[in-house]
Amino acid sequence: MANFNTHLNVAFMVSGTMSLTVYKAGLIDDSGFLMCVALGTIGGLLPDLDSDNSTPIKLGFNITSFIFAFGLVMHWRSELSLLALIALWLAGYGFMRYVVFSVFTNMTVHRGVIHSVPYMAIMGLGMTYISYDILNLPLTVSWFYGLFLFGGAIVHLALDELYSVNLSNMKMKRSSGTAMKFYQHKDKWWYLLLYVMLVLLVYFAPPFDEFWQQLRDPAPWAKLKIGLWPELIKNWLN
Template sequence: MANFNTHLNVAFMVSGTMSLTVYKAGLLNDSGFLVCVALGTIGGLLPDLDSDNSTPIKLGFNITSFIFAFGLVMHWRSELSLLSLMALWLAGYGFMRYVVFYVFTNMTVHRGVIHSVPYMAILGLGLTYLNYFVLQLPLTTSWFYGLFLFGGAMVHLTLDELYSVNLSNMKMKRSSGTAMKFYQHDDKWWYCLLYIILLLLLYVAPPFEPFWQQLRDPAPWAQLKVGILPDMIESMRR
């Protein structure tokens, strides 16, 4: 299995390259380019949320705990005293960081249903839905954000599968097949639930056809082809 640094670096490089390509084609603006890089990198860490001692889960719960505590304080800031707000801050952080974290890590198994393709597809589609219908972002941007999150997760799963091959004597390790999962019989009811949720999200997802038509439009890719080489090299070719 690839380690944290490998997942982080490879996800960053892949998402950065793809984001830059889409940006140079004129399909994303400056902020969209940066968000896609960030989402692809985050996606490269997401499948390890089910590992109790992984860096992503600890970092994620630390950030979530801070945000949760901050939200509580901001909601009650005008109604409680300073000492009460301090107590609420500590209680909110402690609840998320230790109680919820304990329950989550005890309910999940590493390389279980979270470490699977349908689960990551749900996260990607869910983000697309949130961006388009809740945050009111443009259709193209919403789909790119969801796809980059999902793509980063696929980079993670692919790396784990590649690391399950012993290249020195070309044989599969015992971990082979436990990363890129679409179904596992031991968790069949969980997978049934995942696919039901996935089908529902596909049914209510933002329209995909206009986004696909924009990707198929030759104009952006012609623009990318013109700017793919530095001006000096391009002039020498002419």
């Protein structure tokens, strides 16, 4: 399978290119452009959360542990003494970084249900739901955030499948088919749960028709076509 740097670089390049496209079409603003790049890159690392020794899972749990500990201290900062707050900070960080991390890694298997298309679709739809219904962001932006997170994850899965092909003699490696999967019989009950969650998220998702109508509107793409070439080349072509 592809390594961490490959996943990071390819996800960044793909999400950057796509973000620039929708930005130049006027469908997102400056902050939306930056968030789409970030979410697409993060999505390119998400499937490896089920790998106990992967860089994404270690980095993710380190950041989550800091945020969790900081949240505890901020919540209790007025009620507790300095020494108690320090103890709470250390306890909160240690609980997330070592206890929760240990439970998570023991419950997950690399290239298990997390490393699948329906799981990543849930992550993408969840991002759209959070953006629209909780953060109250515009509908178009919310759908783009979810799609870029999902798209980055699909890039990751596609890379892993590509790396499962031995191009020198055109043979499939043993890992072929374990990356971009929709179902695995040994995890049938987990997949049943995933698809039930996915159906519910689709049903309660923010309106897609309005977002689709904006994508089908020819005006943004006409604007993109006008700004596609530098002025020097446009003048030369004309």
